[in-house]
Amino acid sequence: MTDLLKIEWLKIKNYTAFKVMTIFFVVGVFALNYIIYTVNKNIVNNVPGAGLVSFSPYNFENTWQSTSYATGFILLLPSLLLLMLFTNEYTFKTHRQNIIDGLSRQQFIGVKVVMAFIFALVATLLVVITALIFGLASGTTFSLHGIVFVGYFFLKAVSYNLIAILFSVLVKRTGFAIGIFFIYLGSENIVSQLLNVLSMKMKRDSGTDLGNIGDYLPMNAADALLEFPDNPIKSMSKAIMPSDYTWLVFALALAYLVIFYIWSRRKFISVDL
Amino acid sequence: MAILSINDLTKNYGRIRALDKVSFSVPPKTVFGILGPNGSGKTTLLGIIMDVTKASGGTYTWAGEQMAANDFRKKIGTLLETPNFYHYLSGEKNLRIAAKIKGRGEGDIEKVLRIVNLYERKDSKFQTYSLGMKQRLAIAAALLGDPDILVFDEPTNGLDPAGIAEIRELIKQLYKQGKTIIMASHILDEVEKVCTHVAIIQKGVLKTVSSVAELMNAGSANAGADVLIDISAADNAALKSIIEQLAGVASVTAVDGELHLVCTENITGEMVNRFCFEKGIVLNKLSVKRKSLETRFLEITGRQSDK
Numbered sequence: 001m002t003d004l005l006k007i008e009w010l011k012i013k014n015y016t017a018f019k020v021m022t023i024f025f026v027v028g029v030f031a032l033n034y035i036i037y038t039v040n041k042n043i044v045n046n047v048p049g050a051g052l053v054s055f056s057p058y059n060f061e062n063t064w065q066s067t068s069y070a071t072g073f074i075l076l077l078p079s080l081l082l083l084m085l086f087t088n089e090y091t092f093k094t095h096r097q098n099i100i101d102g103l104s105r106q107q108f109i110g111v112k113v114v115m116a117f118i119f120a121l122v123a124t125l126l127v128v129i130t131a132l133i134f135g136l137a138s139g140t141t142f143s144l145h146g147i148v149f150v151g152y153f154f155l156k157a158v159s160y161n162l163i164a165i166l167f168s169v170l171v172k173r174t175g176f177a178i179g180i181f182f183i184y185l186g187s188e189n190i191v192s193q194l195l196n197v198l199s200m201k202m203k204r205d206s207g208t209d210l211g212n213i214g215d216y217l218p219m220n221a222a223d224a225l226l227e228f229p230d231n232p233i234k235s236m237s238k239a240i241m242p243s244d245y246t247w248l249v250f251a252l253a254l255a256y257l258v259i260f261y262i263w264s265r266r267k268f269i270s271v272d273l
Numbered sequence: 274m275a276i277l278s279i280n281d282l283t284k285n286y287g288r289i290r291a292l293d294k295v296s297f298s299v300p301p302k303t304v305f306g307i308l309g310p311n312g313s314g315k316t317t318l319l320g321i322i323m324d325v326t327k328a329s330g331g332t333y334t335w336a337g338e339q340m341a342a343n344d345f346r347k348k349i350g351t352l353l354e355t356p357n358f359y360h361y362l363s364g365e366k367n368l369r370i371a372a373k374i375k376g377r378g379e380g381d382i383e384k385v386l387r388i389v390n391l392y393e394r395k396d397s398k399f400q401t402y403s404l405g406m407k408q409r410l411a412i413a414a415a416l417l418g419d420p421d422i423l424v425f426d427e428p429t430n431g432l433d434p435a436g437i438a439e440i441r442e443l444i445k446q447l448y449k450q451g452k453t454i455i456m457a458s459h460i461l462d463e464v465e466k467v468c469t470h471v472a473i474i475q476k477g478v479l480k481t482v483s484s485v486a487e488l489m490n491a492g493s494a495n496a497g498a499d500v501l502i503d504i505s506a507a508d509n510a511a512l513k514s515i516i517e518q519l520a521g522v523a524s525v526t527a528v529d530g531e532l533h534l535v536c537t538e539n540i541t542g543e544m545v546n547r548f549c550f551e552k553g554i555v556l557n558k559l560s561v562k563r564k565s566l567e568t569r570f571l572e573i574t575g576r577q578s579d580k
Binding site for chain 2 (some may be wrong): 003006007010011014015016088092093094096097098099100101102103104105107270271272273
């Protein structure tokens with residue numbers, strides 16, 4: 001596997017989009033969290049009375065969760081990069097060449113999946129560092145409270161990356177794959193919102209509480225595990241919301257990962273390249 | 274022991290049958306040409322034996338394939354159809370990837386780049402290469418690690434005349450070094466010049482397979498008729514009626530202002546010339562050809578191109 005990863009590294013290290021997107025992502029993670037940090041600080045300092053219900057997202061109590069949640073918004077970047085790297089192989093027909101030169105199909109798709117995990121791991125590491133920096137900057141004492149959300153972040157990152165691989169294998173053409181990827185994300189979100197409204201209605205009208213059904217969809221399962229830390233506004237709306245079945249959503253998110261993996265692998269191994 | 278044995282290989286694309294139960298084996302240390310018109314299934318066949326295309330039926334075995342199929346492929350130098358490289362990487366970096374996949378050191382890279390005359394451009398990005406340079410880089414990649422088996426699909430595609438001559442010379446050299454070369458081509462001349470064996474495929478069906486020498490000698494449609502002579506004179510109609518009287522002339526066809534004669538082995542140009550002259554006709558063209566692969570090919574596949 002080390003050799004396979006070295007080959008992947010040869011492919012990406014001189015790829016301009018790789019450098020650009022890596023810089024965007026690293027800067028983006030810091031910038032995004034910094035904005036939230038500053039805005040919150042300004043509100044607490046300048047809005048009269050805000051201090052009373054004050055809540056600091058980057059206290060060590062919350063920093064793991066807040067950073068994970070905020071960074072989740074730009075998780076598309078690494079998965080898009082992965083999608084571009086994979087569909088490039090189809091464009092250049094190097095997926096054929098690699099096989100002809102002596103990789104097995106299993107090795108070819110296998111190392112892409114490993115890359116998906118590595119990208120997710122690097123993003124997670126970045127979250128840990130960022131959370132630590134802002135936590136320390138908040139002046140509170142170190143705590144691992146809410147560290148589980150970093151794990152959820154990792155899960156979400158792997159989900160995004162594996163679905164990027166699935167779309168690459170299914171669509172093959174770079175522009176097309178990116179387009180369909182976005183359309184899918186958009187439409188799944190809309191469907192998910194509708195389902196969540198339905199869940200709310202069901203709870204109110206008949207008392208049936210199935211949780212947020214919309215969260216059970218593939219991408220939303222990974223998303224739903226990450227929420228902004230509880231704060232005064234959120235607690236007010238809690239009463240009318242259906243229950244959070246975190247364990248169910250977690251199990252589903254894992255199941256979807258396995259499905260993405262098996263589907264991509266099977267597809268790549270069985271077709272004409 | 275054959276280097277490659279193919280048994281009943283079949284490939285369907287939807288309702289189109291691209292390969293229909295093709296079987297043959299490639300003897301070691303030969304230049305084995307797979308000859309066929311465009312769209313006859315040559316590339317499909319090579320794709321299947323390199324595992325980028327999945328067969329619908331049949332099997333293939335590489336010599337002594339005790340090792341995994343992909344490990345065996347590492348020992349084959351291959352050029353299929355178009356050169357496939359990372360556009361944003363230089364020629365040399367592309368070869369590094371290929372060498373790494375094949376499990377070879379990087380020591381070979383300079384050598385193969387020099388063989389194909391690309392060393393000076395090794396640091397230019399692949400996307401800046403001309404079609405001929407791309408093809409030469411692909412040949413360089415195929416030569417990495419000095420493989421004993423080479424698979425080429427239309428190796429002279431996109432090359433200029435000098436490049437074509439170089440590649441043919443290279444193939445002959447590789448053959449002399451004792452390597453086995455499997456080569457698909459639709460260029461008869463190319464096959465005739467470099468191949469020792471040939472398989473002719475048409476519309477996915479194997480028409481014949483043999484050594485080139487055997488193929489040339491065994492005329493099926495007009496056995497024994499091995500000399501082709503083209504002649505013409507001022508009055509071709511008169512010439513035709515006269516030359517038909519010459520014993521040993523099997524057939525006469527008028528084509529584009531000249532007559533094509535198919536004759537038995539013992540007829541020579543001199544005999545034809547004298548015969549005509551004695552009958553009062555002066556030839557303004559006389560050209561004697563041995564039966565070429567082209568005529569054999571057309572006999573086997575018919576004169577229509579595949580539609």
